[in-house]
Amino acid sequence: MRKSLPVILAVLASVVIWLISNLSETTSDIVSVQVVAHSNLVGHSDVAEESVTIAAVVSGSGFSLLNLALSTNKIVDVTFDPEDLTNRDGDFFTIADNTLFKYASSIMGPSVSVKSFLSHSVTFRFMREAYKKVPIVPVSFISCSPQYMPYRDMVISQDSVYVYGDPVRLESLDKVLTKQIVKRKVNRGVHGVVDLEVPAGMRLSEGQITYSQEVTRYVEYSTTAVLEVRNLPEGRKLTVFPSVVQVTYRFVFPISGNPAQNAIFYIDYDEFVNSLGGKCMVRCDNSPDVAICWEATPQMCDCVESSL
Known part of the structure; x- marks a missing residue:
């Protein structure tokens, strides 16, 4: 037994070297991934009703392909731009395979390269939801240094937002507020990102906006007028x-x-x-x-x- 041990170890070492050598080489294979689509489609849920299987021919190292094969039951969340989804019928939205390449890294991972998708298109189902478009009202408290003050109205990146929720509650909703923007001792323009206040039990199409407020130095001048x-x-x-x-x-x-x-x-x-x-x-x-x-x-x- 002692005499055969070196032989066994040598064989094992050879197998390990062979595996590492082969798994390090670039190869191609067909891989399937379960995808749950997310999107910001007006009037629809932001998450697809069910997952969809997306299959593709990918290339990469043997290690990468082995890792993908071992995670076939893992569900991948992918966010799609609404502009890339085409409404085919009711709640069903389709994305073409040539557009799907934009999301190849999110779907298959960054360690492999997608050569082609096995389907010409993929369809997701986003259920309809009650919604209402309401204005966004910025809430701010800006105090300036002496001889400085806000100039003109605050500018926000968008003036309205879609709110999703119970139709009865939506009827009484007339605006969405930002969280309070507080700035003190300001002597120059301010800008930044602020979250929106989400009404209880509802969902917003956007979670935050950008804002910009001009601030200027001023001088007072008094006169009389008839x-x-x-x-x-x-x-x-x-x-x-x-x-x-x-x-x-x-x-x-x-x-x-x-x-x-x-x-x-x-x-x-x-x-x-x-x-x-x-x-x-x-x-x-x-x-x-x-x-x-x-x-x-x-x-x-x-x-x-x-x-x-």
Whole structure:
């Protein structure tokens, strides 16, 4: 027995070397994989109803093919772009084999190369779901450093989202909020990614969006303005108290001269007709583009109508 042991070890070593040598070589074989499709199709579930078998001729090392063969019962989750899926009939969506190559690495793994798929197309079933398209409302608290402030409205990457869930609950849903965006001591534009608040028991087509908020340095400028009256009918007179208001602007820094010299402040007679108690809001026309905001003091004026 002791004399035969070296022989046995030599044979085993030869077999191991032979296996390693052969498994290291590139070869081809037919491999099947169970795939569960995911996608963001409008009006349908985001997960296919059942898994589908996808078979392909692949090439790779013997080790890679052996690993694939040993994991044939493993289910692979693959996310497909909605644009790559064609609606053939009701809940059934098809992807052509030439497009399927985009997802070859996700389906078969990165260690092998797909030469061809055995089917010209693959079909998945995505069940219909009740849904509603609602606006996205950003929720933010942005405090700036002295002499800085937000400029213009916050810009978000998309203004609406599809919500999936119970039809009765969808009827009362009119918007989806973002999680709160909090920034402090800001002196430059801010941007980033924020998650959406998912209504309880519902699903969103998107989980997050990007946002961007301009921030600018400003300078305050105060002046007085004589109020005009607009839309006044012939034969009528509207007396405004006070007839001159103090106006405080915030302009984008720097400024030159008085950018608001062509601005017109007025009271709208049509607003007076529909008012309670004759109080009307001071309004502005032809405000300069560099004006971030303005405020009149007082903001509301008393108005009295009379005949000429």
